[in-house]
Amino acid sequence: MTNTSSLSSTGTHGTHASPVISRRRLVPRMARGLFLDRQLAFWRKELGLAPAGLTRARVVAVVKETADVRTFLLRPGAGWRRHQAGQWVSLEVEVDGVRLRRCYSLSSGPSDLFVSITVKRVPGGRVSGWLHDNVRVGDMLSIGPAMGEFVLPETGRSKPTPPTGLLLLSGGSGVTPVMSILRELEVRGPIEDVVFVHHARSRADVPFAADLAWIARRNPGLRVIIHCDDEGVRGFDEARFTEAVPDFARRETYLCGPAPMMVRVEETWLRAGATAKLRRERFAAPIVTRTQGDDEKLVQVRLSAAGRTVTAGGEGNLLEQLERAGLTPKFGCRIGICQTCKCRKTSGTVLDLISGAISSEPDEDIRLCTSVARSDLELGL
Amino acid sequence: MTTSTTITTSSKTLTREEADAFGRELDELRREVAEDLGQRDVDHIRAVIKAANYAETAGRLLLAFGFGPVTFALGAGALGVSKILENMEIGHNVMHGQYDFARDPALSGRAYEWDNVCDGGDWRHSHNYEHHTFTNILGKDRDVGYGFLRVSEEQRWHPSHLAQPFTASLLAINFQWGVATHDLRLDELKRDPEARATIGTRARPFLEKAGWQLFKDYAFYPALSLWNAPRVLAGNLLANLGRNLWTFAVIFCGHFPEGVRVFHADEAANESRGQWYLRQIAGSANIEGGKWLHLLTGHLSHQIEHHLFPELPAARYPEMAPRVREICERHGQAYNTGSFAKQLGSVAKRLVKLALPSPRASRASRASRSAKVVAPETATTSTSTSRAAA
Ligand SMILES: Cc1cc2nc3c(=O)[nH]c(=O)nc-3n(C[C@H](O)[C@H](O)[C@H](O)COP(=O)(O)OP(=O)(O)OC[C@H]3O[C@@H](n4cnc5c(N)ncnc54)[C@H](O)[C@@H]3O)c2cc1C
Numbered sequence: 004m005t006n007t008s009s010l011s012s013t014g015t016h017g018t019h020a021s022p023v024i025s026r027r028r029l030v031p032r033m034a035r036g037l038f039l040d041r042q043l044a045f046w047r048k049e050l051g052l053a054p055a056g057l058t059r060a061r062v063v064a065v066v067k068e069t070a071d072v073r074t075f076l077l078r079p080g081a082g083w084r085r086h087q088a089g090q091w092v093s094l095e096v097e098v099d100g101v102r103l104r105r106c107y108s109l110s111s112g113p114s115d116l117f118v119s120i121t122v123k124r125v126p127g128g129r130v131s132g133w134l135h136d137n138v139r140v141g142d143m144l145s146i147g148p149a150m151g152e153f154v155l156p157e158t159g160r161s162k163p164t165p166p167t168g169l170l171l172l173s174g175g176s177g178v179t180p181v182m183s184i185l186r187e188l189e190v191r192g193p194i195e196d197v198v199f200v201h202h203a204r205s206r207a208d209v210p211f212a213a214d215l216a217w218i219a220r221r222n223p224g225l226r227v228i229i230h231c232d233d234e235g236v237r238g239f240d241e242a243r244f245t246e247a248v249p250d251f252a253r254r255e256t257y258l259c260g261p262a263p264m265m266v267r268v269e270e271t272w273l274r275a276g277a278t279a280k281l282r283r284e285r286f287a288a289p290i291v292t293r294t295q296g297d298d299e300k301l302v303q304v305r306l307s308a309a310g311r312t313v314t315a316g317g318e319g320n321l322l323e324q325l326e327r328a329g330l331t332p333k334f335g336c337r338i339g340i341c342q343t344c345k346c347r348k349t350s351g352t353v354l355d356l357i358s359g360a361i362s363s364e365p366d367e368d369i370r371l372c373t374s375v376a377r378s379d380l381e382l383g384l
Numbered sequence: 385m386t387t388s389t390t391i392t393t394s395s396k397t398l399t400r401e402e403a404d405a406f407g408r409e410l411d412e413l414r415r416e417v418a419e420d421l422g423q424r425d426v427d428h429i430r431a432v433i434k435a436a437n438y439a440e441t442a443g444r445l446l447l448a449f450g451f452g453p454v455t456f457a458l459g460a461g462a463l464g465v466s467k468i469l470e471n472m473e474i475g476h477n478v479m480h481g482q483y484d485f486a487r488d489p490a491l492s493g494r495a496y497e498w499d500n501v502c503d504g505g506d507w508r509h510s511h512n513y514e515h516h517t518f519t520n521i522l523g524k525d526r527d528v529g530y531g532f533l534r535v536s537e538e539q540r541w542h543p544s545h546l547a548q549p550f551t552a553s554l555l556a557i558n559f560q561w562g563v564a565t566h567d568l569r570l571d572e573l574k575r576d577p578e579a580r581a582t583i584g585t586r587a588r589p590f591l592e593k594a595g596w597q598l599f600k601d602y603a604f605y606p607a608l609s610l611w612n613a614p615r616v617l618a619g620n621l622l623a624n625l626g627r628n629l630w631t632f633a634v635i636f637c638g639h640f641p642e643g644v645r646v647f648h649a650d651e652a653a654n655e656s657r658g659q660w661y662l663r664q665i666a667g668s669a670n671i672e673g674g675k676w677l678h679l680l681t682g683h684l685s686h687q688i689e690h691h692l693f694p695e696l697p698a699a700r701y702p703e704m705a706p707r708v709r710e711i712c713e714r715h716g717q718a719y720n721t722g723s724f725a726k727q728l729g730s731v732a733k734r735l736v737k738l739a740l741p742s743p744r745a746s747r748a749s750r751a752s753r754s755a756k757v758v759a760p761e762t763a764t765t766s767t768s769t770s771r772a773a774a
């Protein structure tokens with residue numbers, strides 16, 4: 004939604020409208036030609052309405068779960084559609100003038116009065132740190148629609164039957180989507196034969212501890228197991244886990260946790276031949292940051308508009324590397340002044356040669372002629 | 385030649401190494417400001433966008449529903465100011481990518497389209513790329529006299545230049561059309577068959593944009609106001625005219641007053657970053673004035689800073705200017721600045737003077753310098769305004 008303007012104006016210049024403009028396209032074309040779209044967006048903002056595609060949500064409470072985890076209870080305004088347990092929203096904030104978007108799983112169940120996100124403060128993290136330090140009750144946050152496939156299968160049409168034989172497996176802040184699923188199970192009826200296994204650094208680092216205890220007390224069919232780093236092995240340990248849940252391979256499993264934990268779980272399931280029963284939610288793509296000496300190394304660059312992937316690397320900046328890979332990106336000055344070579348980077352890490360800054364920000368515009376790849380990239384070329 | 389060419393500037397010729405040392409100081413200044421960008425800059429541009437939107441709405445309402453000459457003048461004035469703000473401080477600067485750091489789609493340099501007949505894509509090419517990369521290089525920067533005005537002794541005189549006081553006035557009145565057709569290279573159609581063959585496709589973005597603009601100001605808004613249509617049409621015409629005259633004056637003061645240098649292609653070949661900086665400074669001139677003047681010029685009153693740091697938010701130029709000036713002074717570089725009246729007067733005088741044939745500044749005098757070194761030469765003519773630390 005927010006990128007309609009960028010699509011439209013590149014459209015004006017790059018591809019020319021066919022002589023016969025269909026009526027469906029005439030209205031947006033006209034709105035753009037007369038700047039009515041921009042004025043509408045401006046006055047919407049003046050009136051405190053959310054930008055197209057986003058919902059404004061009021062913070063109704065902030066709960067300190069652990070030393071570095073906080074839950075923000077939100078009351079979304081007009082346009083919000085109920086989420087499914089396990090889904091996430093994209094949250095847009097402005098930190099010192101810079102717009103940043105991050106995904107947060109909803110920790111609330113779909114039937115809860117409020118929607119909530121639960122955020123762990125990542126050391127040096129811009130958005131998580133900002134949320135912890137700045138957001139107060141009464142503030143407004145902008146969120147996108149609930150999305151994601153990490154949800155319960157819809158078994159019944161009108162009244163879904165509560166699924167049984169589930170395993171909810173989490174680590175760290177990965178507990179959020181499985182907590183939402185657990186809350187939904189609770190609402191659907193007495194929980195039967197569900198195991199909830201969470202990994203934390205210590206007992207004090209378990210979010211929702213009181214809720215968990217309360218749900219477990221009311222549902223004898225739920226088994227809650229907490230594995231703590233300071234009580235034995237660090238992270239996911241196959242021996243400890245299989246002893247606690249020997250029948251794991253037959254269970255529909257929902258897994259969400261830090262990348263290293265997920266790798267180990269996947270190995271265990273692979274050996275048990277149960278990979279098909281494993282549903283996963285990832286919070287972060289593993290970011291490979293290359294160091295200075297790696298310049299000659301090759302990276303894979305996915306070009307989303309062209310729909311292909313090329314290998315780039317060696318001498319020089321990204322513009323030169325892509326040209327050597329047979330591409331013809333637009334360019335002008337080639338020294339970082341004219342911005343002609345700017346393109347959208349959807350994911351990956353780049354080093355800007357002029358500012359020296361390294362950025363892994365998703366969806367940012369980079370100058371090809373002043374950038375070098377520090378990881379595999381996806382570009383909007 | 386006559387009176388005003390007697391004063392010499394104090395710009396020192398720098399070696400490549402000296403130029404690079406000079407450049408490193410400017411790089412450091414750039415880095416400092418780039419790291420400091422944040423809420424303040426975004427708040428500023430949003431405030432200007434807000435002012436421009438309110439002024440536009442007020443102007444259009446006054447024209448459409450008002451009666452009598454007072455509301456007409458107020459309406460046209462408000463619309464004109466809104467267009468000036470939108471074209472200069474918002475459009476020009478946003479389209480340079482100055483606010484890309486904010487990652488706000490409404491402030492995206494690649495997506496922004498400004499409210500005049502020039503297509504944003506054409507502009508990004510002719511201005512951001514050609515003019516800013518090849519600033520004041522004869523034959524490469526087509527902003528030097530826009531292909532039909534003689535703004536420097538270095539340009540060959542042609543009988544058509546006799547009419548330039550008149551043609552320049554015509555350009556001032558229709559400035560947005562001059563800007564809009566600039567990237568079409570109409571002047572090349574006569575001699576270049578390739579240009580003739582491609583003009584149809586090349587002109588399409590311009591024709592489309594201009595069509596919408598004409599429709600907007602001279603059909604859509606007049607029609608919306610029913611019986612007041614002629615009044616609205618006249619008001620819109622006046623607002624566009626005011627914007628044209630103002631932007632013409634600002635742009636001409638930025639590059640064509642006395643003391644601004646032009647370059648030959650061989651001088652700029654293989655130039656280093658530091659030498660590129662030197663050329664930007666020698667090829668630009670500032671206008672002195674208050675906060676409002678700077679805002680209404682889109683901070684192009686700091687043309688020198690803009691040419692050094694085109695990607696930094698222009699509202700930062702006033703605070704950078706004293707530092708730039710100090711660096712120039714220490715490295716013996718002239719910093720061309722003066723009041724609006726002075727710079728505009730100087731431009732007008734030169735346009736008249738250069739309409740007549742004059743001996744081209746001899747290139748032999750420059751032969752002593754290596755072709756690669758770019759530095760403002762001591763023999764260049766100048767007025768007192770260009771003296772460093774004036
Ligand atoms: C689908 C999805 C759901 C998510 N749900 C949640 C959630 O419910 N709760 C929650 O707290 N987070 C969740 N995240 C992660 C969240 O989107 C952010 O990545 C996280 O809050 C860090 O953002 P930041 O701006 O604070 O850090 P940044 O400023 O982006 O990063 C700062 C540093 O931290 C590192 N880093 C970034 N993310 C992580 C991470 N997750 N773990 C460890 N190091 C990291 C970066 O590499 C960088 O070095 C989810 C992510 C996805 C994709």
Ligand code: FES
Pocket residue numbers: 333334335336337338339340341342343344345370371372373
């Ligand atoms: S080509 Fe000009 S900024 Fe990259």
